[in-house]
Every structure is written in C-alpha cells, then in structure tokens.
Amino acid sequence: MPPREPQLDALMTFLAAARLGRYTAAAEVLGVNHSTVSRRIASLEDAMGGRVLVRTAAGWEVTPLGRRALAVAERIEASVRELAEEGGTAVQGMVRIAAPEAFTSVFLVPALAALQERHPALAVELIAATQRVRQNRSGVDLEIVVGRPSVHRAFATPISAYSLRLYATPAYLERAGAPASIAELELHPLIYYIESSLQVDELDLAVQVLPASPASIRSTSVFAHVEAAAAGAGIGLLPDFLADADPRLVRVLDGIYSHPLAYWAVTRDEGPRNPVVAEALGAIREHLAR
Incomplete structure (x- = not known):
C-alpha cells in the first residue's frame, strides 16, 4: 500500500508543538487536550516514517526529519494568512522572540510596542530566557543571546x-x-x-x-x-x-x-528574508540606536 499522506490537522498540531516546545502548551493554544496533540503527532510520524520531535531537557526539539515537516507547515500557515489579509496591512502575523530578561524589559518591549503600534495586525510573543542559542530554533523566529554564538544554518549579527x-x-x-x-x-x-x-x-x-x-x-x-x-x-x-x-x-x-x-541576534537562514522578522529586527536596531 502507498504511504499515508500527513493530515493537515496533524501538521498544524506539530507546528504548534515545535514552536512552543511542550505538548500541554500546544494543546492549550489549539483548544484540544494533551492526548489529541500526542495522537496527531504520532500520526504525522507514522506518515513520514520517523520521529519529528525528540524530548530534551528544554522541551520538545525538532529532528532533521521534523525540519522538513516544519518548512511545509510554515508555508501552509503563510498561505492561509495571505487569504485572511485585510486592508493591505504591510506587516502581520506572529513573531516570537526569545531574549535575556533584562534585554526583554529594557529594549525589546518598547521596540516591539512601537512596531506593533505601526502594524496593529502583528502579534508578538516574548520569551524571557538567558540561555545558549539553540541549534534547532523551532520555537522562535528570533533569538537574542549574550556573546557571539556558534550556530549552523543561521544568520547571526551583533546588535548591542x-x-x-x-x-x-x-x-x-x-x-x-x-x-x-x-x-x-x-x-x-x-x-x-x-x-x-x-x-x-x-x-x-x-x-x-x-x-x-x-x-x-x-x-x-x-x-x-x-x-x-x-x-x-x-x-x-x-x-x-x-x-x-x-x-x-x-x-x-x-x-x-x-x-x-x-548581545547578538540569531535567526534561521531564511529569517532575514521573512518580512515580519526583518521588521522586528529593524525595530530593535532603531530603538537601540536611540
């Protein structure tokens, strides 16, 4: 029998779990229970023939096979977002940024508040965390870290x-x-x-x-x-x-x-080409320059 195609709900559930790093958090966002999240991701792994997430001390991380599914899920999400666009808003969607606690409060909050004032359709999630940069940055679009990071398949630049x-x-x-x-x-x-x-x-x-x-x-x-x-x-x-x-x-x-x-800013390879990430990074640089 031919392999089963991944179901859309399984793919979107995986996207939420990959970004948030916890099944319980993904379940809360999606309005389902923990077992439903687990079942859908198991279904996706069955369809793809391997693990898409592995458990680590910091939560669930995306595997190399999972990165293939993640890229597809993000393209689907972007396409759905395009269908929902109203009024020609230049920047909309979601940007998730992880940064140290002090940087988040002193620089990130005012910079992103100003950006959101200019683009009301932009949703912002800020994760205060003082940690090493993660090699698999599945849960965030942009990371601010202390010290020059050593990362693969990523764009890194000093900002302050x-x-x-x-x-x-x-x-x-x-x-x-x-x-x-x-x-x-x-x-x-x-x-x-x-x-x-x-x-x-x-x-x-x-x-x-x-x-x-x-x-x-x-x-x-x-x-x-x-x-x-x-x-x-x-x-x-x-x-x-x-x-x-x-x-x-x-x-x-x-x-x-x-x-x-x-402080260094780190994104995935495609981050600087993503208009939402580029706008967020630009807003942070602009605020720091002032």
Missing part, C-alpha cells in the same frame, strides 16, 4: 554592547567598607547568578577573575540581583545599562573591573 560591573548602595559601602582591589572582594557577598543554573559561558567568565564569595544571595533573575544589591545584601555584578540608571546604586571598583559583553 554592554558591560557587567560591580555595584552597591552607599549605605552598604559605609557599613562594610568599600573594597580597594579585586582581592578585597573576598570580604563581600557577591550577588549574581546561581552557578549551577548558569548556561551562558560569557556570563560564567565574568566571575572567573573574582575571588570566592562569602554566603550571598544568588538568583536566576537579573532583576533579583538588582533588588538584592539595592537592599544592601552585598555587591552586585550587574549590567551597566540597568544599574547605572538606578539611583540607589553606585559603581564599585570603577575603572578597575568590568566585563565587556555583547
């Missing part, structure tokens, strides 16, 4: 530079004493990421030249770092674009220690 610097409150420095050298930091709690949860090498390198810290507050949230430093819990290792704007904080060892970094 910043530095990690040391900050504390004047009250803390008066109480605990201001360090005069990097070596004296061993007397002060260092507020930073939880070491075991840090996934970005560039952020890990920032503390390699610093002495071991006494017991301190650590968090996966950069905004928790800022608030802990502002509460006088120690010296925070913070992005300068966040901390310099906070009147509660002053620089520590200014001119002695800083760790330069850069």
Whole structure:
C-alpha cells in the first residue's frame, strides 16, 4: 500500500508543538487536550516514517526529519494568512522572540510596542530566557543571546554592547567598607547568578577573575540581583545599562573591573528574508540606536 499522506490537522498540531516546545502548551493554544496533540503527532510520524520531535531537557526539539515537516507547515500557515489579509496591512502575523530578561524589559518591549503600534495586525510573543542559542530554533523566529554564538544554518549579527560591573548602595559601602582591589572582594557577598543554573559561558567568565564569595544571595533573575544589591545584601555584578540608571546604586571598583559583553541576534537562514522578522529586527536596531 502507498504511504499515508500527513493530515493537515496533524501538521498544524506539530507546528504548534515545535514552536512552543511542550505538548500541554500546544494543546492549550489549539483548544484540544494533551492526548489529541500526542495522537496527531504520532500520526504525522507514522506518515513520514520517523520521529519529528525528540524530548530534551528544554522541551520538545525538532529532528532533521521534523525540519522538513516544519518548512511545509510554515508555508501552509503563510498561505492561509495571505487569504485572511485585510486592508493591505504591510506587516502581520506572529513573531516570537526569545531574549535575556533584562534585554526583554529594557529594549525589546518598547521596540516591539512601537512596531506593533505601526502594524496593529502583528502579534508578538516574548520569551524571557538567558540561555545558549539553540541549534534547532523551532520555537522562535528570533533569538537574542549574550556573546557571539556558534550556530549552523543561521544568520547571526551583533546588535548591542554592554558591560557587567560591580555595584552597591552607599549605605552598604559605609557599613562594610568599600573594597580597594579585586582581592578585597573576598570580604563581600557577591550577588549574581546561581552557578549551577548558569548556561551562558560569557556570563560564567565574568566571575572567573573574582575571588570566592562569602554566603550571598544568588538568583536566576537579573532583576533579583538588582533588588538584592539595592537592599544592601552585598555587591552586585550587574549590567551597566540597568544599574547605572538606578539611583540607589553606585559603581564599585570603577575603572578597575568590568566585563565587556555583547548581545547578538540569531535567526534561521531564511529569517532575514521573512518580512515580519526583518521588521522586528529593524525595530530593535532603531530603538537601540536611540
């Protein structure tokens, strides 16, 4: 018997699961239950003769065979979107962007809000995540990552530079004493990421030249770092674009220690040719330039 053709509902269900990385999230978006998502994807894999998704620690990732199905599903989605176009809106559809928490709040939100004001038919999904770039970027259209990424079949470009610097409150420095050298930091709690949860090498390198810290507050949230430093819990290792704007904080060892970094934008090969992705990247660049 000839092989079965993939069903449209199975293909669209796969598209949702590939983008969101979780069957439960795909089920919620599609208005079906988890077992329906699982059954449809199993049907697609049966029709295609292999796995289209594999489970990883970060969720479901697309296989090489799945990338073939993904390309077809995205073409179908784009064709359906064209049928629904009204009023000749230049940019519409959905753009999904993953970026570190601080970049998302300070730069991404205002940039995309301005873009959406110009193009009301554009839907935006922002995923705050400080992580390495994923080789299979099935869930997002654009990723903002810290440090130059090493990726295949992708377009990567630097978009902004910043530095990690040391900050504390004047009250803390008066109480605990201001360090005069990097070596004296061993007397002060260092507020930073939880070491075991840090996934970005560039952020890990920032503390390699610093002495071991006494017991301190650590968090996966950069905004928790800022608030802990502002509460006088120690010296925070913070992005300068966040901390310099906070009147509660002053620089520590200014001119002695800083760790330069850069944000990079990463898309799939076809990303820059996708008008929605190109508009989003342009809006981000425009906002950063201001």
